[in-house]
Amino acid sequence: MSHNLSLPKLQRVKEVFITTLLGELPSITLGSKWRNLFYRSIFSRVGSSVYIQEGVEFIGASAIEIGNGVHIFKGVCLDGGKHQNNKLFLADGVAIERNVNIGCLEDTVIHIGQKTFLGPGVCIAGPGNITIGKRCLIAANTGIYANNHKFSDPIEPIKYHGISRKGIAIEDDCWIGHAVTVLDGVTIGKGSVIGAGAVVTEDIPPDSVAVGVPARVIKYRATKQLLQQARS
Template identity: 70%
Template sequence: MNNLKYLAKLKRFQQLFLTTILGDIPTILGGIKFRNLLYRAIFYRIGSSVYIQDGVEFLGTDSIEIGNRVHIFKGVRIDGREHENNKIHLENGVAIERNVLIGALDNTCIHIGKETFIGPNVCIAGPGDITIGKHCLIAANTGIYANNHNFTDPTKPIKYQGITRQGIVIEDDCWLGDGVKVLDGVTIGRGSVIGAGAVVTKDIPPFSVAVGIPARVIKSREGQELVKFTDSPLLTSN
């Protein structure tokens, strides 16, 4: 048992040392090549042609799998924690812009599909499982939160009442506009568009356009207008 604890501590030190030293080597001085070469020793897997800028922070690297041609820019923090059942998987061609936070807690799987774009200042947080499909566009300042705090007992601090974790699914080819919030237990159907600033609290059917707080479906992309608004929020680009 003592040997196992020692090996676990040694492994964590190795991860921390390499990510700290290599993470700050400027791109212009060959940092990308050094990172791609030596990170392979501590990550679950890193594919080919991966671009990781300097200033990216990784925790729990043996829970993180990075596919081919993934781009990760400055200020990103990907936290796999130290738990054997955690998994963060970025499929081929994923691009993660600046200052994105991706965080797992115990027994959490976060999966981001092929060629999905994550805009700047996005937060993707467990501990509920989160699946984002392929070819999605997640615009800046979006929050995807797969947990909820219990607060039924007014005599106890909310922080001590525990949480629920149902998980979130965003299916393929979805576009979430600037500042969208997706709450726990939600599935957003394939090909849906969520307008800027919307708060998604319940499931959205495939190929829908939804806006507002809480988000309401106003149109099907297959041609049927469901609700008319005189002052609908605009859908914005990334």
């Protein structure tokens, strides 16, 4: 077996060994400080003042970059995947609540901006690229899925059709309500609010309030003139 083929396996062995050894140490016994120290050897980068609670799972840690002041709580799974072009980036001040699942899959870049909050049970999945801007609030049980199954052939099982991938962008200062679903190919404009339970299938303009299935804009947060003055 060539060195290039064996290296990912060696990285995974190191990753499993370190996370198994330290991953369940209670934070009350300085477990978070030990994790912060030793996890630096398996991640692409780990910033300062990072808090990782016990019971967090990491896969493909070499593709994961964690900024300063990031908080990651119990039950979270971060999967950087196996592809060498993958990247999962958590910017400074990101907070990830319990049982969040973020997966890169193949040839994927996921970027979560500064001071963004992910509520419990959020699921974010490639393989399409996903960008979430600064200071966003993503409420519990929201799903952000940058892929879609093809199903054009009624004879062949859908499982074997493959998928399409366009990517998703959620711009700065958005509030995504409880149990929202954001589908592939969507951009949610800066400052927008998406009501609880909505399914976002098309682009949402900046500073909109959108609700429903599928999500439709029902109003704007301010007049265009006021917004232009605020941003000038």
